[in-house]
Amino acid sequence: MSTTLLAVQTLNGLQLGVLLFLIAAGLTLVFGVMDFINLAHGVQYMLGAYLAAMFVAMTGNFFFGLLLALAVALAFGLVLEVLVMRHLYDRDHLEQVLATFGIILFLNEGVKIVWGAAPLHVPTPELLSGSVAIVEGILYPVWRLAIITAGLVIALVLYIVVAHTRVGMLIRAGATNAPMVSALGVDIRRLFMIVFGFGAMLAGFAGAMAAPVLSVEPGMGDNLLILAFVVIVIGGIGSIRGAFVGALVVGLVDTLGRSFSVDLLRMAGLGPGDARTIGPAIASMSIYILMAAVLYFRPTGLFPAKG
Amino acid sequence: MADAALPKPLAAPAIWRRLWLPLAIFAALALVPLFFPGDRYVLTLVARAMILGIAALALDLVLGYGALVSFGHAAFIGIGGYAIGIAMEHGLVEGFVTIPLAIAAGALFALVTGAISLKTRGVYFIMITLAFGQMAFFTAQSLARYGGDDGLRMYGRTEFFGYRWLQNEVVFFYVVFALLVATFFLLRTIVNSRFGRVLRGAKENERRMRALGFDPFRYRLAAYVLSGAVCALAGALLANQTQFVAPAYMSWQRSGELIVMVVLGGMGTLTGPILGAAVIVLVEEALSRVWQHWKVIFGILVVLVALFAKGGIVHLIERRRG
Amino acid sequence: MSTPILELKGLRKRFGALVVTDDVTLDVLSREIHAVIGPNGAGKTTLINEITGEVAPDAGTILFAGRDVTRLPVHARALMGLARSFQITQVLPDFSVLENVAIAAQAHRGSSFRFLANAAGEADLNERAMAALDQVGLTARARIAARVLSHGEKRQLEIAMLLVAEPKLLLLDEPMAGMGREETERMVDVLMQLKGRYPMMLVEHDMHAVFRLADRISVLVYGRVIASGPPNAVRADPSVREAYLGEEELV
Numbered sequence: 057m058s059t060t061l062l063a064v065q066t067l068n069g070l071q072l073g074v075l076l077f078l079i080a081a082g083l084t085l086v087f088g089v090m091d092f093i094n095l096a097h098g099v100q101y102m103l104g105a106y107l108a109a110m111f112v113a114m115t116g117n118f119f120f121g122l123l124l125a126l127a128v129a130l131a132f133g134l135v136l137e138v139l140v141m142r143h144l145y146d147r148d149h150l151e152q153v154l155a156t157f158g159i160i161l162f163l164n165e166g167v168k169i170v171w172g173a174a175p176l177h178v179p180t181p182e183l184l185s186g187s188v189a190i191v192e193g194i195l196y197p198v199w200r201l202a203i204i205t206a207g208l209v210i211a212l213v214l215y216i217v218v219a220h221t222r223v224g225m226l227i228r229a230g231a232t233n234a235p236m237v238s239a240l241g242v243d244i245r246r247l248f249m250i251v252f253g254f255g256a257m258l259a260g261f262a263g264a265m266a267a268p269v270l271s272v273e274p275g276m277g278d279n280l281l282i283l284a285f286v287v288i289v290i291g292g293i294g295s296i297r298g299a300f301v302g303a304l305v306v307g308l309v310d311t312l313g314r315s316f317s318v319d320l321l322r323m324a325g326l327g328p329g330d331a332r333t334i335g336p337a338i339a340s341m342s343i344y345i346l347m348a349a350v351l352y353f354r355p356t357g358l359f360p361a362k363g
Numbered sequence: 364m365a366d367a368a369l370p371k372p373l374a375a376p377a378i379w380r381r382l383w384l385p386l387a388i389f390a391a392l393a394l395v396p397l398f399f400p401g402d403r404y405v406l407t408l409v410a411r412a413m414i415l416g417i418a419a420l421a422l423d424l425v426l427g428y429g430a431l432v433s434f435g436h437a438a439f440i441g442i443g444g445y446a447i448g449i450a451m452e453h454g455l456v457e458g459f460v461t462i463p464l465a466i467a468a469g470a471l472f473a474l475v476t477g478a479i480s481l482k483t484r485g486v487y488f489i490m491i492t493l494a495f496g497q498m499a500f501f502t503a504q505s506l507a508r509y510g511g512d513d514g515l516r517m518y519g520r521t522e523f524f525g526y527r528w529l530q531n532e533v534v535f536f537y538v539v540f541a542l543l544v545a546t547f548f549l550l551r552t553i554v555n556s557r558f559g560r561v562l563r564g565a566k567e568n569e570r571r572m573r574a575l576g577f578d579p580f581r582y583r584l585a586a587y588v589l590s591g592a593v594c595a596l597a598g599a600l601l602a603n604q605t606q607f608v609a610p611a612y613m614s615w616q617r618s619g620e621l622i623v624m625v626v627l628g629g630m631g632t633l634t635g636p637i638l639g640a641a642v643i644v645l646v647e648e649a650l651s652r653v654w655q656h657w658k659v660i661f662g663i664l665v666v667l668v669a670l671f672a673k674g675g676i677v678h679l680i681e682r683r684r685g
Numbered sequence: 686m687s688t689p690i691l692e693l694k695g696l697r698k699r700f701g702a703l704v705v706t707d708d709v710t711l712d713v714l715s716r717e718i719h720a721v722i723g724p725n726g727a728g729k730t731t732l733i734n735e736i737t738g739e740v741a742p743d744a745g746t747i748l749f750a751g752r753d754v755t756r757l758p759v760h761a762r763a764l765m766g767l768a769r770s771f772q773i774t775q776v777l778p779d780f781s782v783l784e785n786v787a788i789a790a791q792a793h794r795g796s797s798f799r800f801l802a803n804a805a806g807e808a809d810l811n812e813r814a815m816a817a818l819d820q821v822g823l824t825a826r827a828r829i830a831a832r833v834l835s836h837g838e839k840r841q842l843e844i845a846m847l848l849v850a851e852p853k854l855l856l857l858d859e860p861m862a863g864m865g866r867e868e869t870e871r872m873v874d875v876l877m878q879l880k881g882r883y884p885m886m887l888v889e890h891d892m893h894a895v896f897r898l899a900d901r902i903s904v905l906v907y908g909r910v911i912a913s914g915p916p917n918a919v920r921a922d923p924s925v926r927e928a929y930l931g932e933e934e935l936v
Contacts, residue, residue: 087486093486093489140666140670143670144669144670149432149485149486149489150426150432150622150626151626151669151670152669153432153434153489153619153622154619154622154623154626154665154666154668154669155665155666155669155670157619157622157623157665157669158661158662158663158664158665158666158667158668158669159662159666160662161616161658161659161661161662161665162658162659162662162663162666163662164658164662165656165657165658165659165662166659166662168656169656169659278615282493282494282497282615285490285493286490286494289486289487289490289491293486333505333507334505336505337501337502337504337505340497340498340501340504340505341498341501341502344494344495344497344498347490347491347494348479348491348494351482351483351487351491352479352482355482355483355487356487552800552801552803553800553801555803555804555805556799556800556801556802556803556804557791557796557797557798557799557800557802557804557807558797558798558799558800559800559804560784560788560791560797560804560805561788561791561797563780564777564780564788567777567778567779567780568775568776568777568778570739570771570775571771571775571776571777572777573758573759573760573763574737574759574760574763574768574769574771574775575760575763575788575789575792575846575850576760576763576764576792576793576850577760577792577797578758578760582797585798
C-alpha cells in the first residue's frame with residue numbers, strides 16, 4: 057500500500073463522492089419536498105451521459121455538447137414529471153417505487169434501441185485532458201480534477217441558493233412541511249416542477265461529466281442510484297448538507313474499501329488466500345454496513361430536514 | 364339489557380364461494396399436463412409461473428398483509444437456490460435434507476436482516492431491504508468457488524431416497540403444483556389466525572394496536588421470517604427446474620418484478636399474487652418472442668400497473684361478478 | 686388510604702425551547718375520576734402521551750399500579766392495564782365492530798402467536814366483545830365495518846375496546862370532542878356508569894361534563910399544574926378564573 061496509491065484512490069473516492077452528490081442532491085430534494093421516491097433518477101444520469109456522447113459527437117465540442125445535453129435532459133425530466141410523476145405525489149410509496157421502476161426498465165432498454173448495447177466512447181475535451189502532477193510524483197487525470205471541482209462549485213452554489221434565496225427558502229420550507237407551504241398560498245405545483253426539473257438537470261450534468269471517464273452503457277445508472285439512496289439515507293432525507301456529507305463519505309468508503317480491503321484484511325491477520333476471497337465481497341458490502349450502522353444510531357440519518 | 368345473540372363471524376359467506384377463484388385457478392393448473400401431454404415447453408413455462416407464484420405469495424404476506432415494501436425479496440429466492448446448488452456441489456443431493464436446508468437458510472437470513480430492517484419505517488425500510496438484497500447479490504458474485512457471476516450449473520435435480528423422481532417433467536410439475544396449493548392454504552390459515560389478525564391490525568392502525576398491548580415488531584419479524592422461508596423454497600424449486608442458479612436470480616430488478624406480480628394480481632388477497640405471477644411470466648415469455656427489445660413494452664406496462672392497478676386483477680374480477 | 690393507581694412525579698418535557706410539561710405532579714386514586722382541564726396548548730395531550738409511553742419525558746417518574754413504568758414501551762403499559770382513548774378516535778377501519786373489540790380482548794387472553802386456528806371464530810373473545818359492546822350500546826352495529834360508523838359511534842367503539850380488556854386505568858383524551866348535544870349526553874351517561882368501577886383520568890374541554898363527572902380537577906396551564914382539588918374549590922380559585930379569562934366560561 058503506497059502513499060501514491062492512497063492519494064490517488066482518495067481523489068477517486070472524492071470524484072465518486074462528487075458524482076454521487078450531484079445525483080443525491082436532486083433525489084433528496086424530490087423526496088424531501090414531494091415525498092416522492094424517484095428510482096428513475098439513475099436513468100436520468102444515464103440519459104445525461106448518452107446525450108452528452110451524442111451531442112459531443114455531433115458538434116465536435118464538449119462544452120456545446122454538454123449544454124445541449126443539459127437542455128434536453130431538463131426537457132425530458134419535465135416531460136416525465138408531467139406524464140407520470142405528477143400523478144403519483146399523492147400515492148403510496150409503493151406505487152411510486154413501481155412506476156419509477158418501470159421507467160428504469162423502459163429507459164435501460166430504450167437507450168439500447170437508440171444507441172445500441174455497446175458502450176459509447178466520449179473523448180475528454182482537449183483543454184482538460186491528460187494528467188497533472190498535484191504533488192511531487194503523483195499524477196492525476198485533469199478531467200477527474202475537473203469533475204471534483206465542478207461538483208464542489210455546484211455544492212457551494214446549491215448551498216447559497218438553498219440558504220440565501222427566496223426559492224431556496226421555499227424549498228427548505230417544502231422539505232419540512234409541504235402541505236403548510238401550499239396552504240400559505242405558494243404555487244406548490246410550480247415549486248414541484250422546479251425542484252424536479254432541477255434535480256434531473258443535476259443528474260444529467262453528472263452523467264455528462266462522467267461520460268469521458270466512465271463507461272456509457274445501458275444500466276450505468278443503476279448501481280449509482282442505489283449508492284445515491286444509501287447516501288440520502290445516511291445523510292438524512294431532504295437535506296442538501298446531508299447529501300453532501302453522505303456522498304463524500306460513501307464515495308470514499310466505497311473506493312478506498314475496494315482498493316484496500318484485501319490489504320486491510322491482511323493487516324488484520326488473515327491469510328492472503330482468504331483475504332483475496334473475502335476482501336472484494338466485504339468491500340462491496342462496506343457501505344451497506346455503514347448505512348445499517350448509521351441507521352442504528354440515527355434512524356433518520358445524520359441531518360434530517362424534518363426535525 | 365337483554366343478552367344479545369352473537370352474530371356469526373364476519374367471514375360469513377359460505378367458504379366455497381370465497382374460494383371459487385383460487386379453486387378455479389388450481390383446477391385449471393392441474394389440468395395443464397392433460398391438455399398439453401408431453402409438451403415440455405408448456406410444462407416448464409407453467410411450472411415456472413407456479414414457482415414464482417409461491418414466491419409472490421410469500422411476498423404478499425409481508426407486503427399485502429404487513430404493509431412492508433421489501434425491495435430485496437429476490438435474495439431469498441437466490442439463497443434457496445444456492446443452498447440446493449452448493450449442497451449438490453458437495454455431493455449432497457437428498458431432497459429431504461437439502462430442501463429443509465434451503466428453507467432454513469432463507470429463514471435465518473430473514474431473521475437477521477429482518478431484525479435490523481424492521482427497526483426502520485417507510486422509505487428507510489425499502490432502502491435497507493434493497494441494501495441487504497444487494498449484499499446477498501454481491502456475496503454470490505464473489506463466490507468464485509460456486510461460479511461467481513457466471514452462476515452454478517447443477518447436473519441433475521434433487522433426489523428423494525436416492526431416486527431422481529423430479530427429473531420427470533410431469534412429476535416435477537405436480538410437485539410444484541402441490542406445493543403451491545399447500546402454500547396458499549397455509550398462508551390463508553395464518554392470515555385468519557390470531558397472529559394474522561394482529562399483523563393485519565398493525566397494518567391498519569399501528570398506534571391503536573400498540574395502545575391495545577401489541578408490539579408490532581415481533582409479529583412483523585415472524586411474518587418476515589416465514590416469508591423468507593417460503594421464498595427460499597421457491598428458490599430451491601427454481602434452481603431445480605433450471606438446474607442452474609446465479610447471482611442474477613437475486614438482482615434488485617427481480618425483487619422489483621416480484622412486487623409487480625403482487626400488485627398487479629392484487630395485494631393482500633393471496634389469490635392475486637398467483638394470478639400476477641402467471642400473467643407476468645406469460646407476458647414476458649410472449650413479448651420476448653416477438654421483439655428483442657420487449658423490456659421497453661414491459662417497462663411501460665409496469666408504469667401503467669402502478670398508476671391504475673388499484674386492487675389488482677382480483678379486484679377487477681370480483682367487481683365484475685357484482 | 687389506598688395507593689393511587691397512577692402517580693406522576695415531577696414530570697418535565699420540552700420540545701426545543703418550548704416547555705410542554707413543567708414539573709407536573711399528580712395522582713389518580715383508585716375509585717375516582719380525575720379530570721385535567723386547561724386552555725388549548727396547555728400540554729394536556731402531551732401529558733397523556735407521556736403517561737402511555739408514546740412520548741418520553743425528560744425528567745420525572747410515572748408510577749402505575751405501584752410500578753415504575755417511566756421506561757416501559759407503550760404496549761407493555763397497555764398490557765398492565767393502562768387503557769387510552771385518542772382525541773381523534775383510533776380504531777381498525779376495515780375490521781368489523783365486533784372484531785375490533787375481539788382483537789382488544791385478544792391482547793389479554795393468551796398468546797397471539799397462534800398460527801392455525803381461526804381467530805374470528807373464537808367464542809370466548811366474541812362473547813366478551815359483545816358484552817363490552819352491550820355496555821356502550823353498540824351491539825346492533827356489531828357486524829358493520831368500523832369505517833362506516835358515525836363519529837359518536839366510533840367513540841363508543843373505542844370505549845368498548847378499552848373496557849373489554851378489564852383495564853386498571855382509563856385515560857380518556859377529549860372523549861366529548863366533536864359530538865353534538867345528544868351524543869355528549871350519551872357519553873356522559875356511559876362514563877357515569879363506569880364511575881367508581883374504573884379509575885379515570887379525563888382530559889376534556891366540555892365543562893358541563895367535567896363538573897358532572899369529576900371527583901377532582903387539575904388545571905394545566907402552559908404545562909404547569911396551577912390548581913388541583915375538588916370541583917368547587919377549583920371553580921372558586923382566582924388563578925383558575927384568570928387563566929380561563931376569554932376562554933370557556935366555567936359553569
